[in-house]
Amino acid sequence: xxDTIIKTITKSAAAVLLGMTILLVLGRIFSPKYINENxxxxxxxxxxxxxxxxxxxxxxxxxxxxxxxPDVLWDRYxxxxxxxxxxxxxxxxxxxxxxxxxxYNRPKLITLDxxxxxxxxxxxxxxxNRKTIDxxxxxxxKLGCAKASMWEDESLSSYIFPIFRFHSRxxxxxxxxxxxxxxxxxxxxxxxxxxxxxxxxPEEFGKLKPGDRLFPEKAEEYLVKIMDYCRxxxxxxxxxxxxxxxxxxxxxxxxxxxxxAKGYEGCDYINFDRAAEEIGLDRREDYVDGHSHLNVDGAxxxxxxxxxxxxxxxxxxxxxxxxxxxxxxxxxxxxxCMDIEKGKAALK
Amino acid sequence: xxxxxxxxxxxxxxxxxxxxxxxxxxxxxxxFDIVTLVGQLTEEYDIEIGPEDLLPENFNSAKQIYELVxxxxxx
Amino acid sequence: MSFVSVPFAVFVISAVLxxxxxxxxxxxxxxxAFSLFFYYLACGKYIIYIIITSAITxxxxxxxxxxxxxxxxIFDREKKKEAKKWLKxxxxxxxxxxxxxxxxxxxxxxxxxxxxxxxxxxxVGYFGSTDMxxxxxxxxxxxxSFYTFQSMGYIIDLFYRRYDAEKNPLKxxxxxxxFPQIVQGPISRFRDISPTLFNxxxxxxxxxxxxxxxxxxxxxxxLIIADRLSVFITNTAAFYKDLNGTYMLIMVFLYSMQLYAxxxxxxxxxxxxxxxxxxxxxxxxxxxFFSKSVSEYWSRWHITLGTWFRDYxxxxxxxxxxxxxxxxxxxxxxxFLGKRTSLYTATLVVWAATGLWHGPEWRxxxxxxxxxxxxxxxxxxxxxxxxxxxxxxxxxxxxxxRAFAVIRTFVIMSLLRVxxxxxxxxxxxxxxxxxxxxxxxxxxxxxxxxxxxxxxxMVVALIGIGLLFAVSLLERKKSIYDRLMERTAAFxxxxxxxxxxxxxxxxxxxxxxxxADFIYMQF
Numbered sequence: 001x002x003d004t005i006i007k008t009i010t011k012s013a014a015a016v017l018l019g020m021t022i023l024l025v026l027g028r029i030f031s032p033k034y035i036n037e038n039x040x041x042x043x044x045x046x047x048x049x050x051x052x053x054x055x056x057x058x059x060x061x062x063x064x065x066x067x068x069x070p071d072v073l074w075d076r077y078x079x080x081x082x083x084x085x086x087x088x089x090x091x092x093x094x095x096x097x098x099x100x101x102x103x104y105n106r107p108k109l110i111t112l113d114x115x116x117x118x119x120x121x122x123x124x125x126x127x128x129n130r131k132t133i134d135x136x137x138x139x140x141x142k143l144g145c146a147k148a149s150m151w152e153d154e155s156l157s158s159y160i161f162p163i164f165r166f167h168s169r170x171x172x173x174x175x176x177x178x179x180x181x182x183x184x185x186x187x188x189x190x191x192x193x194x195x196x197x198x199x200x201x202p203e204e205f206g207k208l209k210p211g212d213r214l215f216p217e218k219a220e221e222y223l224v225k226i227m228d229y230c231r232x233x234x235x236x237x238x239x240x241x242x243x244x245x246x247x248x249x250x251x252x253x254x255x256x257x258x259x260x261a262k263g264y265e266g267c268d269y270i271n272f273d274r275a276a277e278e279i280g281l282d283r284r285e286d287y288v289d290g291h292s293h294l295n296v297d298g299a300x301x302x303x304x305x306x307x308x309x310x311x312x313x314x315x316x317x318x319x320x321x322x323x324x325x326x327x328x329x330x331x332x333x334x335x336x337c338m339d340i341e342k343g344k345a346a347l348k
Numbered sequence: 349x350x351x352x353x354x355x356x357x358x359x360x361x362x363x364x365x366x367x368x369x370x371x372x373x374x375x376x377x378x379x380f381d382i383v384t385l386v387g388q389l390t391e392e393y394d395i396e397i398g399p400e401d402l403l404p405e406n407f408n409s410a411k412q413i414y415e416l417v418x419x420x421x422x423x
Numbered sequence: 424m425s426f427v428s429v430p431f432a433v434f435v436i437s438a439v440l441x442x443x444x445x446x447x448x449x450x451x452x453x454x455x456a457f458s459l460f461f462y463y464l465a466c467g468k469y470i471i472y473i474i475i476t477s478a479i480t481x482x483x484x485x486x487x488x489x490x491x492x493x494x495x496x497i498f499d500r501e502k503k504k505e506a507k508k509w510l511k512x513x514x515x516x517x518x519x520x521x522x523x524x525x526x527x528x529x530x531x532x533x534x535x536x537x538x539x540x541x542x543x544x545x546x547v548g549y550f551g552s553t554d555m556x557x558x559x560x561x562x563x564x565x566x567x568s569f570y571t572f573q574s575m576g577y578i579i580d581l582f583y584r585r586y587d588a589e590k591n592p593l594k595x596x597x598x599x600x601x602f603p604q605i606v607q608g609p610i611s612r613f614r615d616i617s618p619t620l621f622n623x624x625x626x627x628x629x630x631x632x633x634x635x636x637x638x639x640x641x642x643x644x645x646l647i648i649a650d651r652l653s654v655f656i657t658n659t660a661a662f663y664k665d666l667n668g669t670y671m672l673i674m675v676f677l678y679s680m681q682l683y684a685x686x687x688x689x690x691x692x693x694x695x696x697x698x699x700x701x702x703x704x705x706x707x708x709x710x711x712f713f714s715k716s717v718s719e720y721w722s723r724w725h726i727t728l729g730t731w732f733r734d735y736x737x738x739x740x741x742x743x744x745x746x747x748x749x750x751x752x753x754x755x756x757x758x759f760l761g762k763r764t765s766l767y768t769a770t771l772v773v774w775a776a777t778g779l780w781h782g783p784e785w786r787x788x789x790x791x792x793x794x795x796x797x798x799x800x801x802x803x804x805x806x807x808x809x810x811x812x813x814x815x816x817x818x819x820x821x822x823x824x825r826a827f828a829v830i831r832t833f834v835i836m837s838l839l840r841v842x843x844x845x846x847x848x849x850x851x852x853x854x855x856x857x858x859x860x861x862x863x864x865x866x867x868x869x870x871x872x873x874x875x876x877x878x879x880x881m882v883v884a885l886i887g888i889g890l891l892f893a894v895s896l897l898e899r900k901k902s903i904y905d906r907l908m909e910r911t912a913a914f915x916x917x918x919x920x921x922x923x924x925x926x927x928x929x930x931x932x933x934x935x936x937x938x939a940d941f942i943y944m945q946f
Contacts, residue, residue: 004628008626008628011628018916018920019923022920022923022924022927023927026924026927026928030928126934153934154934155429155933157429158933158934163927163928164927164932164933165933165934167927167928167929167930167932167933168933170928170929171877171879375719375722378718378719378722379718379733379737379738380718380766380770380798380802382738383737383738383741383742383765383766383769384766386742387742387747387762387765390742390747396744397742398583398742399583399734399735399738399739399742400583400584400585402734402738402742403585
């Protein structure tokens, strides 16, 4: 009797283990690899490969990963930083990614772009959710992030086992899906994504109603959570707005954010829109996507200015003389520069 | 018994009723056949077969049908 | 909670664990608790309907028992005969009351809309009324047709005194509410299911293996074949006016496949789930597409519904004294008609009812009647077929003869299903038939793809159907499970891994696929 029970339990355990393995391996193979296009899908996961202790991490949406280059910051100021921003990254996603980040590599400064304060509970983009969350390692934060982000048709189980979501790619699998199933090459620049285009006309973005000048409830709720979290962790938090030329940001927003930041020690707010001229940004040269994002040229200009601002204000260290840093980071900067040249040459 | 087999042969001539004991289970007799059979049995033996008697265990073989008829004739 | 979902898997696993952890004599209570919980999750407060039906059934059965006890205490021979008559009469009264109450609930919830719509049509048409009669929109509780029929079968069996009533009200409620079969049947018989349902079953690895095997098989049928086809079928039916007859034919045959894969797959999951607890649920499908006639088809498709109608409606009507004597009177006029009166009347009544059971619409009634008529006609035509066979030189029961009969039955049954698809009503069905007969035309893969079945998906579905056919051929001799058990353990593990992987990859589930609910859930 006892023998049969043990046998049954062993068999069940083996079956569960086998099932999990199949699920996970298939998930690896079927998940999109984001290597040749949509490289921003790798930002979340690549962070775990970062092994130098970080001084600053930048959160926010795509405007951030196109605007702040940690490699430029290293070259200019010598502190180590990382961009952990994703396309359409909402406030709640930033919150959970922040917790995840601090667990792996605790920075001395956190900055958060506030462009997405405009979007509340009714905002959901499945593709963006997947890009942001799928790269997270399994943890309570990952589940929390998925739960907070999912829209009606999505299921939590598909964030644990991505095969549930991506099995429909069976007729579009390529060799790359097998090659990069378990190991992907690095495709971002410490979270930075290069844009080489130049913009045409400014575009209106977002479903913003005129007159609707309050932040949605869910966005404010998570901003408060973020501020609470940073205060509890004793990490300074800079709320900032990356410069863009699109005309959907109202003075009322600035006021509200200043007001909120005031209540927290170590928390500040700055809108770089107003400093565009000072930074030297050129409407015709430095923007892409209808003025919503910066291209590589704009990004260099902004990074230089932004870096000086945070370095002075938060007294960030200079590691350029430190071998543990300089070996890795100099190589990264070289790669960055070479790829910009390559990208520009390809454009011509 | 012979008379009964005669009636059964009238419905499905190809069956060997001496040995067959799965008339219902093997779907040899469908519901139409059963109703036809019941009609003929009622007439031949002047018995009353009710829906409660229409169970597979009463109709699977010629022997079972014979037993059913005998039982009902007694009543 | 869909049968093919993570929450249902979690639900079943917890139920199984708890079932085998509690002492044997309390195990049925675990099933009852989970069944009620399942129903509550699905229907919320409407759980009251199933509880009312259980209560009515229980009280009626106890009333019947009391009447039986009283008549059993009479020993006097003379009085006994009288008592028997009295008993039958009393039992009948109780049964009729119980049937009226339970079918009444079903009738009001499911059929009152249909009834009022028809009355209103007459009132508007002939009397010029402008007000409309009817109830507010009524909610149809999950599985009401199934559990009502199942409990009424029990009461009728008690009336026939086939077995004694269940005295434990909790056990009876479990019989009515048992969760694996509440969604889509089968309609179990008390005598078949009660032994394994009520007696706690000891843990047996074979039950678990067999159950899982059935569940996997059912999920594969549903996800790989049925759900993949469902979008195309819905769209093709919706746009039938813009499509030629060839598309209609493709739709009709694919629908046959989809319906079978969906419904029998669901039943596999039901039987498999019940088996995890060691409960025996009757099989509902035995390779229906291998049937050689329409009546054989109905003894292999949705078997428990067919036998229910046969035992509780067809037999009582067809062998009733009144109809038989009426038939004799007709024999005086025409022997041919007289012999067939009771048989054919009962057939048509049963099939009209079966039609209505499928849905409260005239198209279903017509569909049912057509099934009945085809059976009657084919019974009359048998001699003619035999002659034709002899002329063609086919041996009766030979391969050619059987193949012809199987294909003929499949085509007839598939074509009849047009009524199922004609959501606009009988006129739509006629229009589809017209297209099939008169408007054949070219078909393009792009068009099929735009209707919801890409070429890749079609290939997967066809391979799936081919495999299903192969499995059906194999199962004529021995079930797949038994064949697997003859192999080595290593082979079984590899086999299961492969099947699971196929389901994971090729199943139509998740975002990008419209999840089709089990088609039979609405009945």
